[in-house]
Amino acid sequence: MGLPQSLCLLAAILLTTWQTAETQLAFVERAELTVLPGPLVQSGTNVSIRCEAKITYNTMASLNHQYMFYKDDKMVYEKNTTSKERLISFPILGARVANSGTYKCSVRINTSDRESEQKSLTVEGLQTPSLFLNKSSVKEGELVTATCSAPKEIGSFVFLFYEGVKEVQSVFTSSNTVNINLKFDTAGNKSLTCKYGIQLRLGMNFSAHSREFHIHVAEVSITPSIVIEPNTSVTEGDNVKITCYVSGTYQNSSEVPLLLVKGGNVKVEGRTSISFNKIMEVDDSGEYECKIVIGGLLKSVNGAVRISELFSVPVLTMDPLEVYEGDMFSLACHSTNIAHQRIRKNDVKYSITRNGNILNQGDFSGKYTTTASTSSNGNYSCAASAKLIKKNSEVIVFKAKVLVSQPLINVYGSNGEVIVGQSFQVQCHCENGSLPITYTLMKNKKPQRSVTIQQPYKKALFNVTIMKKDELSHFNCRAENKKNNTKESEMLNATVIVPVSEPMLISVPDFRDVTEGTELWLICKVTEGSLPITFKWFRRGTSKPLHTRTVKDKFANYTVDSVDGDQSGTYYCEAGNKASNKMQSKESTMEVKMATWKKALIAALCICTLLVASIAFLYHRHKAKRGKRETATELSVKPSSPKSDDSLSVSLAHDTEVYNAHKVGVDDGGRSVWSERESESDTDDQSGEEAAKDPDVEYTEVVHPLPADSSRVPLRKGTDTVYSELQNSSQGVADNSGYGSVEYAQLNHDLPEPV
DSSP, X not given: OOHHHXXXXXXXXXXXXXXXXXXXXXXXXXXXXXXXXXXXXXXXXXXXXXXXXXXXXXXXXXXXXXXXXXXXXXXXXXXXXXXXXXXXXXXXXXXXXXXXXXXXXXXEETXXXXXXXXXXXXXXXXXXXXXXXXXXXXXXXXXXXXXXXXXXXXXXXXXXXXXXXXXEEEEEESSSEEEEEEEOSSOEEEXXXXXXXXXXXXXXXXXXXXXXXXXXXXOOSEEEEEEEESOSEXXXXXXXXXXXXXXXXXXXXXXXXXXXXXTTEEEEXXXXXXXXXXXXXXXXXXXXXXXXXXXXXXXXXXXEEEEEXXXXXXXXXXXXXXXXXXXXXXXXXXXXXXXXXXXXXXGOEEEEXXXXXXXXXXXXXXXXXXXXXXXXXEEEEEEEXXXXXXXEOOOEEEOOBOOOOOOEEEEESGGGEEETTSEEEEEEEOSSOOSOEEEEEEETTEEEEEEEEOSTTOOEEEEEEXXXXXXXXXXXXXXXXXXXXXXXXXXXXXXXXXXXXXXXXXXXXXXXXXXXXXXXXXXXXXXXXXXXXXXXXXXXXOSSOSEEEEESSSEEEEEESSOOGGGOEXXXXXXXXXXXXXXXXXXXXXXXXXXXHHHHHHHHHHHHHHHHHHHHXXXXXXXHHHHHHHTSEEEOOOOSSOOTTOXXXXXXXXXXHHHHTOOSSBOTTSXXXXXXXXXXXXXXXXXXXXXXXXXXXXXXXXXXXXXXXTTSSOOOEEEEXXXXXXXXXXXXXXXXXXXXXXXXXXXXXXXXXXX
16 A cells, blocks of 8 residues: 555544544533423313423534433433424323323433423313213112213223212223123112222322212012021020021012021021021020022021020039149039029039040049049040030140159269369259259258259259369259159269369479589479379470470479580479369579589699699799899900900899999909999890890809808808800901800809899
């Protein structure tokens, strides 16, 4: 596809899009409804409901407008148009009352729509209905057809028919005409009218009555008659005959149906004449009705019969009222009222039955005595009869009560286990025994609490708490459902769980004697508690136990094979059993001591250290003493090649009195033969350098003179040799061996040994 074709396609797409967008610009701004000629008009007026829309649109020629008209929110008219017409009418020709209501309109263009405000229209004046009967004269019971109509009206109707002012029938219909059938049970001139109502939104709107329509109802010359013989008031056992027949003339009197009815029940039916014969009972008293039914005609006549009792309904009584198995009981049957003018007391015969079987065959006294047992249970009743009249008493349902059996006692719930110190429930129950049963909880043969059970689904429960294990066997229960007849259960027996006592934590060896490397036993022990018991060992600062054991004993141990110093700390233990209680021991602190071999090693090391230190100290002390002797005298020695102005002096310079008192070689002036020099402390460095340059050494032997006071210190004779390195003059010539020459100076002395 070339470039020109692509541009054309793009232009077409843009044009189509623009047109679509332009079409979507059309919308409805508002819609306005008008009711003409006005909101209130008379019936038959032509009404126009107009809807005018204001629309904003583009230049597109074709627009789809949709106008919808609503009456009471139900659409009644719709019109679609593509013209630019903005006013659409909904015509109502000859408006009727049914057109009354609230109107509105809606205008839609594409997806834009608007509704108008609601306007009301009220149409007044219902058409007067017309009434027509197909006959103007009928006989009693003959049917006549009545027609009521309002041909100009529309809507939902209800038509009402009246005989005089009495409404006789109503019909609901959507038609404006209705037909019904009427019949008249009494003779005479009748006046009929009708009216109708139309259902509107706010209620029913009724018309006026139609004109009266008169009809004559002729009497049918036939009537029913009733005869009661021998009398309308009789006594039970008397025979009464009731006759029902037709009197008067009719087209075919022999075919007239008759009914004898009492209380809605047809006793006899037939034609022309019927009769009813019966030996009367009290229940036969009442009104009897004789009826004739001819087509739609119904005529009747009533007759009443009053019947007095010959004897009253018998009453069955039982003595005693509460009977247990094995007890004697009696039944008696009698009638309280007897018509003595008609019969004697002995004329009434009584019989007692159980489950329909006569018990006292041949005995009519109405008395029966027997022993209560399961075979005597059943439904008892009695019958009284005289002069062919039989009456039955009400039924007594008898069931002998059962004495309580030996009650059972047990712990209710909690798996039948009892925890010392905690509340539990004890249940007492009898497998046999009639309700109500009174249960009493006993402790050491003394009543504690009682409860009476009335319904079979109830339980006799007692709350109990024991403080000792053997206390449980002191309880039992007693049951009673008859005075002075009680039964007691066995003693209560159940599993008793004793909570654990406070545990004691013991260590072997004792916490105070634990050393590294030893085996440690931590024993947790309780004095009381049901087995099994769970023991746990803890170290303070840790939430999880160090060890857990469940044993069937009152103690358990936790063994540490080899204790180290890191296991020092505070320990405690817990004990618990099925009682769900946990007891904690007192805390014990363990300080792990150092092992003996470590102590010995440390002691040995300490001794060795002290020994070495002592030796070192003595050595250094000895060396220091000798050093003091050697450095006590400063020597001044001439070098092997001295200069005229360079001399080496040696002098004694010791702190002691001995050495300070003498000089080596005393001249006449009291001075040493050696020239005395100043301290060489500030020339050491220089001397060292010179020594390094000239290693020539002279040895000089010095003779020590005796001290002036020889009695002060012990004397030591001998000759000390002092070695003094004498540096040659830098101007001198070194010998071929490279060593300095040595000059000995022998000091002969008798000086005391330095201390």
